[in-house]
Amino acid sequence: MARVVVQEAPFDVGAELAALTAGRADVGGIGLFVGTVRDTAQGRPITAMTLEHYPGMTERALAAIVAEAQARWPLAGCTVIHRVGRLTPGEGIVLVAAASAHRQAALEATAFLIDWLKTKAPFWKHEEFAEGGGQWVEARAEDDRAASRWAG
């Protein structure tokens, strides 16, 4: 069971966790990660961040990442929600969660989902500076290293 959504609206973490485990009493642990908009970028205050994506490919990429997680770990369910559009500091950008009978599976799958999403799903961030102007966020070598931990 997987829930994969790309949406403009905010997500409700409590409701998503409840949905993830609804009717499943074989779940022993749920791992979750929420990525949020920070108020600065390289020390410069930002007022907003706009998430652009590639409709069609995004859904395919996310489904493939979720399928890979389900193949690697015994998951009762998992959830990936990624927002697009204009977001302000403090708002949630992405939610990934994995439920399993076993704690390590839930935690590892959660880290895997966000690490792969960061390098394999077609989203791009544009930051607006408080002082005017903006910039496209650059990919970080650190994210490639995190994703390569999981090989494949």
Add this chain to the structure above:
Amino acid sequence: MARVVVQEAPFDVGAELAALTAGRADVGGIGLFVGTVRDTAQGRPITAMTLEHYPGMTERALAAIVAEAQARWPLAGCTVIHRVGRLTPGEGIVLVAAASAHRQAALEATAFLIDWLKTKAPFWKHEEFAEGGGQWVEARAEDDRAASRWAG
């Protein structure tokens, strides 16, 4: 900033996450783990689980685990809530969460918090079988191995 609570009442994951990041726009990621009561134990249906603890020592142990996490990772905040008393399948037992500017710090601290809590905080679980009778849950070598990943 840390919130450490031992309580009988259920916890509200959404409210806890909101409290963890309230007024903090320097947070880029939040890791979270929720442990829940499964409906079986070694294949036998259970109707309830009772969590016993050592008041006084519990709070000391949890505070020490949180302090260790804060020393190891640059955390904007972390939360540990552990329930005690009688719980039924599907209910949350424990919530740990860590917020940081950086994703890896949040995820690693979350795994650390639950791994250490499992082996260093004085809680004990007693399961009631549907067919009558009950048993104290035995500690698992797997949990010791998970905790020893973090050495110290």
Add this chain to the structure above:
Amino acid sequence: MKVLYFAWLRQKIGVAEEEITPPESVRDVAGLIDFLAARSPGHAAAFANRAVVRCAVNQDFAAPDAPVRAGDEVAFFPPVTGG
């Protein structure tokens, strides 16, 4: 062939999408980039540093030597930064 651009490639080129018919000699992603880069100064700017351009053919990531054919949907974009 439908060609899509995202993020700063879209901004430099000035359109999000265009329908093009490359010559027969264009057989792979690298050849398509050569062809596209010559279309306008905006295209040239977008493809100036190919090391930072990624490609997807029919919505799967594709290397420079991946084949492209009439009817394909080909997208160009910077390394992804979601999450």
Add this chain to the structure above:
Amino acid sequence: MKVLYFAWLRQKIGVAEEEITPPESVRDVAGLIDFLAARSPGHAAAFANRAVVRCAVNQDFAAPDAPVRAGDEVAFFPPVTGG
């Protein structure tokens, strides 16, 4: 000296807490267990397999050779299983 028992040690011994005054010869956790195990059949049963008994002295985990003194709070319990 206040002695506390948890989980199945508490059940086997039948009390959660007792105030005891061990003889001078009891100087460490292992010695205290020897003394306690002789108090009743319940105590003997609780301490029958010491490999599965853990101890805390003044709310810190303590090894068998950790010293115990008058006034200490000493707790015995199985390996922890929270989380």
